[in-house]
Amino acid sequence: MTHSPAPTGPASTGPVPFGTRLRHAMDERGPLCVGIDPHGSLLTSWGLTDDLAGLERFSRTVVEALADRVAVLKPQSAFFERFGSRGVAVLETTVAEARAAGALVLMDAKRGDIGSTMAAYADTFLAPGAPLFSDALTVSPYLGYGSLSPAVDLARASGTGLFVLALTSNPEGAEVQHALRADGRNIGATMLARLARENAAEVAAGAALGSFGAVVGATLGDLSSYDLAIGGPLLAPGIGAQGATPADLPKVFGAAVRQVVPNVSRGVLRHGPDTAALRGAAERFADEVRDAVAAV
Numbered sequence: 001m002t003h004s005p006a007p008t009g010p011a012s013t014g015p016v017p018f019g020t021r022l023r024h025a026m027d028e029r030g031p032l033c034v035g036i037d038p039h040g041s042l043l044t045s046w047g048l049t050d051d052l053a054g055l056e057r058f059s060r061t062v063v064e065a066l067a068d069r070v071a072v073l074k075p076q077s078a079f080f081e082r083f084g085s086r087g088v089a090v091l092e093t094t095v096a097e098a099r100a101a102g103a104l105v106l107m108d109a110k111r112g113d114i115g116s117t118m119a120a121y122a123d124t125f126l127a128p129g130a131p132l133f134s135d136a137l138t139v140s141p142y143l144g145y146g147s148l149s150p151a152v153d154l155a156r157a158s159g160t161g162l163f164v165l166a167l168t169s170n171p172e173g174a175e176v177q178h179a180l181r182a183d184g185r186n187i188g189a190t191m192l193a194r195l196a197r198e199n200a201a202e203v204a205a206g207a208a209l210g211s212f213g214a215v216v217g218a219t220l221g222d223l224s225s226y227d228l229a230i231g232g233p234l235l236a237p238g239i240g241a242q243g244a245t246p247a248d249l250p251k252v253f254g255a256a257v258r259q260v261v262p263n264v265s266r267g268v269l270r271h272g273p274d275t276a277a278l279r280g281a282a283e284r285f286a287d288e289v290r291d292a293v294a295a296v
């Protein structure tokens with residue numbers, strides 16, 4: 001199996017930055033990100049066994065159905081890790097096959113640790129040649145934003161990206177993310193401001209989108225009190241099973257809606273295992289997103 005690095009630009013420029021690749025994919029294919037979340041209940045409803053064979057079949061089916069048409073596929077690492085090392089081996093194959101078929105792969109592993117350990121997580125997912133090399137990784141800044149530095153540095157060097165948990169889609173997130181700092185800003189807003197700084201040089205150099213994104217739930221209602229103009233993408237989970245709809249996106253994100261990468265996992269996956277049905281569900285979400293964004 002080969003593990004291809006990010007595509008390179010002209011010889012002197014190094015790898016094409018993730019944000020540039022993502023913008024291109026969004027323009028070509030639409031902005032939808034579909035999750036690969038092999039819940040035990042989904043394996044069962046697909047008529048599969050909740051074991052390694054079921055995991056393998058489920059993941060391969062999603063890749064075959066969607067990797068040649070959606071901008072981003074987002075494997076949820078937890079559902080692979082629960083099968084131990086052999087589940088992780090399926091994840092490796094899934095990532096490689098999805099990338100080979102043309103999708104960008106966002107690994108949803110939500111890693112975050114002290115800097116020295118963060119460097120090892122970054123090597124795991126963002127170092128070219130690593131078995132789990134992905135185009136981008138979700139990370140948690142709640143050991144302090146600065147603890148993410150090794151991942152930021154490697155992402156810049158390898159043409160990959162990060163999505164930092166800023167304002168998550170789950171109601172429990174508010175306890176941490178809405179907490180007020182001494183300067184009166186809340187923690188979520190502070191993360192957005194950090195990301196804007198991270199993206200500034202890339203955007204100033206002409207990139208349409210920076211490589212450092214925020215996770216901002218589509219479930220959160222009006223976010224006009226936040227500065228969402230971070231120069232990078234906004235991953236918006238929460239559409240479908242968590243209750244948000246594509247039509248909510250303009251209300252939630254306002255003018256920043258064109259930077260939004262809406263994520264749907266169960267809302268698409270529940271239509272499997274039929275490939276045509278999976279494609280149809282993804283297309284319906286993609287159409288609804290396009291209509292909602294066009295209306296802004």
Ligand SMILES: O=c1ccn([C@@H]2O[C@H](COP(=O)(O)O)[C@@H](O)[C@H]2O)c(=O)[nH]1
Binds near residue numbers: 169215216239241266
């Ligand atoms: O704030 C967040 C961050 C990540 N997620 C992840 O997205 C998917 C959502 O799945 P659905 O089936 O569409 O609800 C899942 O992998 C979560 O871990 C999130 O939901 N919210």
